[in-house]
Amino acid sequence: MYCRIISGAVFGMESDTVYVEVNISDGMPVFEMVGCLATEVKEAKERVRTALRNEGIFLPPKRITVNLSPAYRKKEGSAFDLPVAVGIMSALGKLPKERIENTMFIGELSLNGRLNSIKGVLPIVAKAKREGISRCIIPWENVLEGEAVKGVEVIAVSSLSEVVSFLFGKEIRVQERVRKDSWEKTNDMDFSDVRGQEGAKRAAEIAASGFHNMLMIGEPGVGKTMLAKRITTILPPLSAEESLEVSTIYSVAGLLQKKEGIMTERPFINPHHTITEQAFAGGGRIPRPGVVSMAHRGVLFMDELLEFRRSILEILRQPLEEGNIWITRSQGAYLYPAQFIFIAAMNPCPCGYFPDFHKCSCTEYQRKNYLNKLSAPLMDRIDICTEVHRTGIKHLFQEKEQGEGKKGENSKEIRKRVIRTGDIQKERYKNTEIHYNGELQGEDVEKYCSLDKREKKFLKQIMEKWNLSVRAYEKICKVARTIADMEESEKITLEHIGEAAGYRVGKGK
Known part of the structure; x- marks a missing residue:
């Protein structure tokens, strides 16, 4: 009797079809499972045996062999x-x-025969569709994904028992579905909550418009974290393709909420500085996505950047450059x-208060040693570097006295501009794999960020004066392209280059 x-x-981020072969034959009564199985898969024998018994199905005193193929994975x-369980029941003719x-x-x-939720339902069902499989039977808790x-x-x-009834x-x-659109997730x-900081707000809008990386430098309490946490409120919504990408990652990690289904909002990930390399990059005995992958298509915010270990900071280099990360383990290599x-x-x-010498207690050696934790290769991968200064007490209280009507621009207004700028980029890159200016690399920078003779000469002078790297040249061009798009300008002008260069020179280059 075979079924x-x-x-x-x-497997990593990829899903594959697995065939469960069941054969029941005469011989010593034994239940064997083969096919390169982990411990938790081998333990399925007792779960299946007991669940079948509780459904009134007793295994016959025969040799039961279960093979999961392909055996090399x-x-x-x-x-x-x-x-x-279904294979055994089918092989028994039930x-x-x-x-x-x-x-x-x-x-x-x-x-007791009940079905529990599992990880990775979304990519597995998507694979079934690609393979031409017409029907998938899954646990109820995974229904929305x-x-x-x-x-x-x-x-x-x-x-x-419901599986048997259906077959x-x-x-x-039919149980009641609780869909995400039945409740509003408020943010x-x-x-407009950020008082003052117009320069930092401008930098944040540029970063959101072109999907550029940004570093904020400033003393404690000036609003760096407050500003960073609000960047997702001005980002464009996830497209259908992006939503599926992000949801697949969270499905593999087992983090999709059963009441939400697929993700519709861009993720904001804020890891603690004590995070381990494995949790940050991904991996483990059963490989799963790390923090850098959980932030895919969203924002990865690292507060108190230099409090993170050097090894954590160096992990960032590959994803910032290539948009993915390789995890290599004994059983294979996985791309997230x-x-x-x-x-x-x-x-x-x-201490956080330089250059205020009334408050700063650090020596020059301490400052240099502190800043040396930020490597030049990592700094080269950051497009925008901006200083965040303390808002004056007088300015702060003036805003409070003037009331809500005098508050700065709200996220809705800024988001409209960001979406408009994003539409310009989508039109430009519609026949490529590029989505935003921040993704440009190598020849694409020269192609899409072309400069006239006068602008090239100006940028050359900046490069020579500040001894900037080739990668810094590309970063300035990309940010200038975004600033030009924000102004709906086809050409990159001297003003655009000047502002873009201002986010690099004198701040670590």
């Missing part, structure tokens, strides 16, 4: 419980075989997407 069930698994996780054809089964079984994939029938069930053509109980943060806006904040010295 083959279609299932699936996630290591299978991990608990998603194979359901296909193993299910109609025509109903399990071209159907994918995934899910973890409890001992499963239904995000159009073009494949998704059947969400809460127990093994026999019976109507299963009380707004750019990591394209985000990098926003960092730091103090100008260990």
Whole structure:
């Protein structure tokens, strides 16, 4: 008695079809599972045996062999419980075989036969669609991410008995869906909350418009963190393609909320400075995305940048340059997407108050030693560097006395400009893989950020005076291109180059 069930698994960020083969034959009564299996997969034997018993199905005193193919890939996780159980029931002749054809089964079984949620449902169902599989049976708690994939029938069930009922053509109980659009996620943060800081706000708008990386330098309490946390409120909404990308990452990590379905808002990730290299980059025994990947298509904010270990800062170099990160483990190499806006904040010295010599207690040696933690290669990958100064007490109280009507621009107004600038870039790059100016590299910089003779001469003078690197030249051109787009100017002018260069020279280059 033989049966083959279609299932699936996630390997890094990629999903693949896994076939669960069940054979029941005469011989010593034994239940074996083979196919390069991790411990949690081997443990499925007892979960499946007990769940079947509680459904009134007892395993016969025969030799039961379960093979998960392809055998060269290591299978991990608990998603194979359901296909193993269905395969055994089918091999015993207790299910109609025509109903399990071209159907994918995934899910973890409890001992009482209930189905628990699993990680990676979204990419697995998407793979099933690409493979031409017509139906997927998944746990009820993963229903919203499963239904995000159009073009494949998704059947969400809460127990093994419901699976059996469905396969026999019976109507299963439809539970109430709680969708994200049934409740509003409010965001009380707004750019107008930031008092003063017009220069830093301008830099933040440029960063959001072109998806540029930004570093803010200033003493404690001037509003660096406050400003960074509000950048997502002016970013354009996720496109359908971007939403699927981000949701896939969170699905693989097991962080998609069952009441939300796919993600519609850009992520904002703010790791603590004590984070480990593995949590930051990703990996582990069962490889999963790290912080840099969780920030994909959103914002990675690192407050008190120089409090992070040097090893953490160096990990940033690859994702900032390439938009992804490779994780190599004994069982293989995994590529995770990591394209985000990098926003960092730091103090100008260990005590935080330089150049106010009335408050600053640091020696010149301490300041140099502190700033040396920020390597030149990492600094070269930051497009915008801006100083954030203390807002004057007089100015602060004037705004408060004038009331809400005199507050600065709100996020809604700024976001309209950012979206308009983004539309200009999308039109320019519509036949390429580039989305925003911040993604330009190498020849693309020369192609899309072309300068006239006068502008080239001006930029050359800046480069020579401040001894800037070739990468810094590209950063200035990209930021200048964004500033020109914000003004709806086809040409990059001297003013655009001057402002862009001002975000580099004299601040670490």
